[in-house]
Amino acid sequence: MNNNFLPISKQDMKKRGWNQLDFLYIVGDAYVDHPSFGHAIISRVLEKHGYKVGIVALPDWHSIDDFTVMGKPKLGVLVSAGNIDSMVNHYTVAKKRRHDDMYAPGGKWGMRPDRATIVYCNRIKEAFGSDMPILIGGVEASLRRFAHYDYWDDKIRRSILFDSRASILMYGMGEKQIVEIADKLRDGVPINQITDVPGTCYISSDCDMNNTTILPSFEECADNKEKYAVSCRLQYYEQNPYIGKTLAQKHGDKYLIQNPPMPPLETDELDEVYALKYMKTYHPVYEKDGGIPAIQEVKFSLTANRGCFGSCNFCALAFHQGRIVTSRSDESLIKEAEEMIKMPDFKGYIHDVGGPTANFRGPACKKQLKTGACKDKQCLFPVPCKNMDINHTKYLNLLRKLRSLKGVKKVFIRSGIRFDYLINDSDDTFFYELCKYHVSGQLKVAPEHISDNVLKYMGKPENSVFNKFSDKFYKINEKIGKKQYLVPYLMSSHPGSTLRDAVNLAVYLHEHNINPQQVQDFYPTPGTISTCMFYTEIDPFTMKKVYVPKRSHEKAMQRALLQYKNPDNYKLVYDALMKAGRSDLIGYQNRCLIRPPKGDILSYDPNNKRRNSNGKTTDGKRGFSKNKSGTKNRSGGTERKRNKSGTRGNHRG
16 A cells, blocks of 8 residues: 555554654545645645644544544544535435435445534544544534534534534634644643634633624524624624634633634745645545545646635635635646646646636735735625726736646636626636637536526626626637537525526526526525525625525425426426416417416416417416326326435436
């Protein structure tokens, strides 16, 4: 077994001449030694600073055996649920069990527990005692650091730091935090005295009321939705590494204390992290099971930047990576690409060059590196800030260098182009080269919706901006002689979206001949402003009421409208159109979304009354008849079979 992977067993430790680990890393993903996986970065950073780290990936949590396989570590145990929140990993938005896990051997589902961070911490305490320092991090811990709405329990849960009984929570990206904490532990500082590290949370019996922003308590948030909305707004405002304040939230007689965020890594620091000695693949122990599917998405991709100043309300990036964009140097990325070219299975295609947003290569404006992102306004919403630097020159130069490398046939961009940023660039050079060199027939973009009312609550620009971008995309492709298409990411049932908004989106898709293959129902995940709106039905920035589609039937109708051409969606689309008062969209005219139920309706009159085959008007209540079993079917048709979940077609969510 390759000794360049970090130890996963006592035998591996002996090969390195180690008797005891400094840190044991427990992770809910398989061990993939690639910088797209948080456990790989953190463990390699610790290794670079001289610490001995062992990895226990996907441990069997039913006993302590897997947790003790390498013995008791000297300094502490690190815990992460993995690259995705364990509940999101396990369940669809319809709260149905998923069937696979891209981060597990062979894609096998069920190898990690629900609420993995909490479960792992309990086993660690059982294995090593209550005095063992436990440091939790990763997406699950980071986004659940305060009292938060939990979609699966449908209630406010305590900070995960309380529920896990861990010592310290590291939020954000974690490279600087872990080294500071490790050095203090090595120097003999007790874990309960490590309270000054930026980007961390800890539990305290008291707090400095004069220099701390006090959030509504866990109990207040659980009892009062307005208090919870206020809490979310204050959290969002203070996620600033330069001028953000310490936050405190009481849970019972204790306080959760959040230190201000750790400043983002600068270019030379990012270069250093990505130059560490990663194996760039999964551990050989998984080969017999078919490997780890998730590596395929990132193996031949380059992570060029971090952070996102787009700040969409449904995205947790602002709360995790932050709103300040920093990037790796061209030299660092070219060196990684050259190493990639030498891989035996490299076919000449770099799959992606990007990050959270591909065409962001630096902070939105100069002041962000001194005072951080603005507290009470966004860079691109509702319109681009006049101080924003909109320039693609750096990104364009990088892509040109990568294209010119010997052995590279094509460089794709798949991590997402922020179209509202691109369309406001006065120089079209990047747009032309994007279409000419970096699109493989289809460019994925994320307008998310077309209703300005919904886009407002998403924190996205008005639909006219996407239309302008779309028109320009097709004009450029016509000029360069290519037939390429936009593939829009769309979301149904976001807070603010009424059934009429959903119908208008379906009409837009029909008029523009867009037939989306993949759509997403809004998923209330921890740590987003949109999730706060979903739970409270309040916009936390204005404290005004927001309409939220919550009933399962309405959510199913909104989602079905996005794929109104799918025969399995007919009944839901029909119900939606009738409920929204848009029966004019049921018929045989080109503008109609669906045809009338077979054998019943031929056309509609202007007064919204339907005419049957005899020419007589009806009251709009016919169209579906009950069969002998009491279930409904289309007139003249047969009952469609249901899948195992009891829903029609592809309505698993």
